[in-house]
Amino acid sequence: MALGVAIPKSKDSSAPQYNGRITVFVVLSSIVAAFGGGVSSMEPFLKKFFPGIYRDMVENNDISNYCKFDSQLLTSFTSSLFIAGLIASFFASAVTRTLGRRASILIGGTCFLSGAVLCAAAVHDSMLIVGRLLLGVGVGFTNQSVPLYLSEMAPAKYRGAFNIGFQFCVGIGDILANITNYFTNTIRGGWGWRVSLASAAVPAAILTLGGLFLSETPNSLIENGGTRESAEKLLQKIRGVEQVGEELEDLIVASEAGRAITHPLRTSCRESTDRTL
Numbered sequence: 001m002a003l004g005v006a007i008p009k010s011k012d013s014s015a016p017q018y019n020g021r022i023t024v025f026v027v028l029s030s031i032v033a034a035f036g037g038g039v040s041s042m043e044p045f046l047k048k049f050f051p052g053i054y055r056d057m058v059e060n061n062d063i064s065n066y067c068k069f070d071s072q073l074l075t076s077f078t079s080s081l082f083i084a085g086l087i088a089s090f091f092a093s094a095v096t097r098t099l100g101r102r103a104s105i106l107i108g109g110t111c112f113l114s115g116a117v118l119c120a121a122a123v124h125d126s127m128l129i130v131g132r133l134l135l136g137v138g139v140g141f142t143n144q145s146v147p148l149y150l151s152e153m154a155p156a157k158y159r160g161a162f163n164i165g166f167q168f169c170v171g172i173g174d175i176l177a178n179i180t181n182y183f184t185n186t187i188r189g190g191w192g193w194r195v196s197l198a199s200a201a202v203p204a205a206i207l208t209l210g211g212l213f214l215s216e217t218p219n220s221l222i223e224n225g226g227t228r229e230s231a232e233k234l235l236q237k238i239r240g241v242e243q244v245g246e247e248l249e250d251l252i253v254a255s256e257a258g259r260a261i262t263h264p265l266r267t268s269c270r271e272s273t274d275r276t277l
Helices: 024-034 043-049 051-059 072-099 101-120 124-155 156-184 192-198 199-211 218-223 228-238 245-259 263-277
Strands: none
Touching: 024 124, 072 124, 072 156, 101 124, 101 192, 101 199, 124 218, 156 192, 192 218, 218 228, 228 245
C-alpha cells in the first residue's frame, strides 16, 4: 500500500517553504495523468443482449421500470465494473509502491483501452462482462495512482489545486458520457450503443499514450532505490530551480520512515482508531 508519512517539525518551526514553481513539464504531466456508461437503457442494446427486458419495455407498459430491469445478467453487466475496481485497488497499491506511479498509470490506461474496445466490439454477453471487468481494473489502478502522482509532482503550495484537476476530469467525463449517450441513442441502424461504449477509448488512449512520456516522481524514485543524484536532478527539472536540497532531504527522510512500516494498512487503521479514541 502506498502510504504517506508525515515528517514532524518542532513547535517553533513553521511549515517548510520549498523552492520551486509550476513548470510546463509539471503542467503537461498532470494534464495527461488527470485523464484518468449509460447504455443499459438504449433499446437496440437491450434488444441484442437482453431481449427479455426489451420485451417488457415494449409490451408491459403497466409494469414499473424497477421490475422491467430485474435481471441478474444486466446486474452483472453493470456491477462488474465496480467489483473489479474494488478488488484491483488492493493490488494497485502494491504495484504503485514497487513498480512506480507511472507503471500503475500505464496498467490502468491499458485496461481502460482494452475494456472499451472489447465492449464496443461485443457480440455476446461474456464479451460485455469481460470488457466491463477490464474497465473496472482500469478504475482501480488509476483512482489509486493518479491522485498520488499529481500530489507528488505538484509544488507543495499548489498540491490541492492539482488534485482538483483529477476530480474535475472525472466530473467532466460524467457529463460528456451522458451527452454522448443522448446523441448516440438517436443514431439509426441500432449501433449507437457501440459508439457510446467505444467513446471511453478516447480518454483511455490519451492516458495510455501520454503515460509513455510521463516521468516518474522523485518520491517513487527514492522509494525504489534511486540514487540521491538522480532524484535531485529530477526534482530540479520538476521544480524549475537548482535549490531543492531541503525538499529532497524531507523526501529521503519520509521514504526511510515509510520503509520502516511493515504493514501499512494495519498501521493506518490502528492509528486512525487510536486518534478516534
